[in-house]
Amino acid sequence: MERFDVAVIGGGPAGMAAALAAREKGATVALLERDDRLGGILNQCIHNGFGLHYFGEELTGPEYAKRFRDKVLADAGITVFLEAMVLSLTEDRVVTALSPTKGLVEIEAGAVVLAMGCRERSAGAIALAGTRPAGIYTAGMAQRLCNVEGYLVGKEVVILGSGDIGLIMARRMTSEGAKVKLVAEIMPFSSGLKRNIVQCLNDYDIPLRYSTTVTRVTGKNRLTGVYVAPVGEGLRPDLSREEYIPCDTLLLSVGLIPENDLLTGSRVEMSRVTSGAVVDEYRQTSVPGIFSAGNVLHVHDLVDNVSEEARIAGAAAADYAQGALSAGETLSVTAADGVRYALPQRVHAGEGTVRLYFRVDKVYRGRTVVVTSGGEVIKRKKTLVMAPGEMQYIEVDRALFKGDVSVRTEE
Amino acid sequence: MDTTCIMCPMGCALRVEETDGKVVVTGNGCPRGAKYGEAEFLHPERVVTTLLKHERGGVVSVKTDRPIPKSKIGEFLSWAASYRVSGAVATGDALAEDPVGCGATVVATADYEE
Numbered sequence: 001m002e003r004f005d006v007a008v009i010g011g012g013p014a015g016m017a018a019a020l021a022a023r024e025k026g027a028t029v030a031l032l033e034r035d036d037r038l039g040g041i042l043n044q045c046i047h048n049g050f051g052l053h054y055f056g057e058e059l060t061g062p063e064y065a066k067r068f069r070d071k072v073l074a075d076a077g078i079t080v081f082l083e084a085m086v087l088s089l090t091e092d093r094v095v096t097a098l099s100p101t102k103g104l105v106e107i108e109a110g111a112v113v114l115a116m117g118c119r120e121r122s123a124g125a126i127a128l129a130g131t132r133p134a135g136i137y138t139a140g141m142a143q144r145l146c147n148v149e150g151y152l153v154g155k156e157v158v159i160l161g162s163g164d165i166g167l168i169m170a171r172r173m174t175s176e177g178a179k180v181k182l183v184a185e186i187m188p189f190s191s192g193l194k195r196n197i198v199q200c201l202n203d204y205d206i207p208l209r210y211s212t213t214v215t216r217v218t219g220k221n222r223l224t225g226v227y228v229a230p231v232g233e234g235l236r237p238d239l240s241r242e243e244y245i246p247c248d249t250l251l252l253s254v255g256l257i258p259e260n261d262l263l264t265g266s267r268v269e270m271s272r273v274t275s276g277a278v279v280d281e282y283r284q285t286s287v288p289g290i291f292s293a294g295n296v297l298h299v300h301d302l303v304d305n306v307s308e309e310a311r312i313a314g315a316a317a318a319d320y321a322q323g324a325l326s327a328g329e330t331l332s333v334t335a336a337d338g339v340r341y342a343l344p345q346r347v348h349a350g351e352g353t354v355r356l357y358f359r360v361d362k363v364y365r366g367r368t369v370v371v372t373s374g375g376e377v378i379k380r381k382k383t384l385v386m387a388p389g390e391m392q393y394i395e396v397d398r399a400l401f402k403g404d405v406s407v408r409t410e411e
Numbered sequence: 412m413d414t415t416c417i418m419c420p421m422g423c424a425l426r427v428e429e430t431d432g433k434v435v436v437t438g439n440g441c442p443r444g445a446k447y448g449e450a451e452f453l454h455p456e457r458v459v460t461t462l463l464k465h466e467r468g469g470v471v472s473v474k475t476d477r478p479i480p481k482s483k484i485g486e487f488l489s490w491a492a493s494y495r496v497s498g499a500v501a502t503g504d505a506l507a508e509d510p511v512g513c514g515a516t517v518v519a520t521a522d523y524e525e
Binding site for chain 1: 461
């Protein structure tokens with residue numbers, strides 16, 4: 001059994017930032033990654049736009065990853081395990097992993113940071129009707145095949161879902177010579193960033209249809225086409241208005257699921273809204289010494305926020321391992337009136353400020369965000385516009401906490 | 412020309428027209444939108460990211476080191492599709508100088524080990 005102050009599971013942006021933050025506190029760190037290099041999904045995101053908040057400049061995904069990877073690899077206090085698949089995690093923080101080079105590895109850690117990221121919802125997850133031909137990919141899988149492996153997955157493409165990965169892949173496939181015939185979005189709005197709609201779709205005259213979904217697919221060996229139809233009440237497709245679009249490829253950009261399988265059967269309390277753990281402001285879960293950050297905690301739209309969040313978790317994990325993280329009663333943070341969830345879900349009263357991150361349930365213009373504690377309003381913030389695809393935050397003074405906290409919006 | 416302002420999350424719907432040699436932006440909520448609309452109308456530019464093939468197989472991700480005119484993107488992508496990289500590549504290496512005549516250098520955004 002090897003012993004480390006902090007074990008970080010996952011070597012993407014969250015894991016690397018957490019490991020570095022733990023090191024700044026003097027902790028010894030084990031960083032476990034299942035791929036053969038650090039960087040996670042950033043390695044396949046060759047487009048630019050990363051790092052504007054964190055580094056104050058625009059970087060591509062691989063460049064953003066490299067900034068952290070170089071620091072991690074240069075730090076003798078971080079032991080990196082590559083191609084290491086973590087099989088289990090116990091409540092007393094024993095991490096068991098399997099790797100081709102090191103065999104079965106057992107690590108006893110003073111604290112653990114979960115940074116496994118998320119995976120994509122698949123054709124099965126959305127109960128896609130029709131045949132099961134080749135040519136149906138999740139957008140991220142197509143992105144990896146294209147940008148890392150160098151394979152173009154198809155020539156005539158329909159994309160279901162207008163999340164950022166779908167939009168980015170519309171441009172990427174077009175750049176590589178494919179024809180993207182349509183992006184269909186079931187909702188009346190896109191969860192993607194405005195900038196991506198303009199620069200990935202409009203720049204290339206790729207049509208985007210809202211309130212439209214794929215109703216079934218055709219093709220025996222290879223996809224031959226998809227049927228699309230507008231949706232009405234309750235997102236039900238109007239089959240009388242079905243339209244056939246011949247294509248050889250369907251990309252799915254229909255949502256991400258935090259990859260928390262490691263917690264199955266554990267006592268870590270989970271949120272039904274985020275599909276991640278319930279955490280306090282240190283990103284500590286309900287099991288002491290186990291922390292969570294990045295997309296495994298809740299799906300982010302900006303990697304800059306992931307890095308920021310993981311730094312909090314990494315530093316707190318180091319404190320916990322060294323017996324320096326103050327415990328104490330927590331207050332609950334809940335969401336209401338247009339706020340889908342707020343995170344952290346628990347906070348400690350005390351000094352300084354804490355940022356409450358939240359997402360709204362639809363597009364709001366000119367709303368006021370209100371934070372209450374113990375029934376009293378402790379903060380109000382007017383906003384111009386809030387969209388579900390863009391994570392919001394509000395900073396509150398912890399000294400004002402008098403009881404349970406609620407984040408809501410009002411006219 | 413109709414477009415969406417991307418300067419902030421508001422996403423104002425802009426209309427940009429030229430009347431009597433003067434560019435007029437409407438629909439913007441603030442001065443930044445007017446500036447963005449005018450630039451998009453007169454000389455839209457983008458940083459382009461794409462892949463170059465390596466002669467030993469595999470791909471190298473690249474970007475233009477500065478925005479290039481939108482009208483040049485097609486030509487740039489055609490150049491990228493036919494170009495072959497050789498040798499080891501480190502992030503930040505200049506792989507080609509000004510391939511489509513607009514002053515932009517093509518820079519590697521990832522490493523390639525032979």
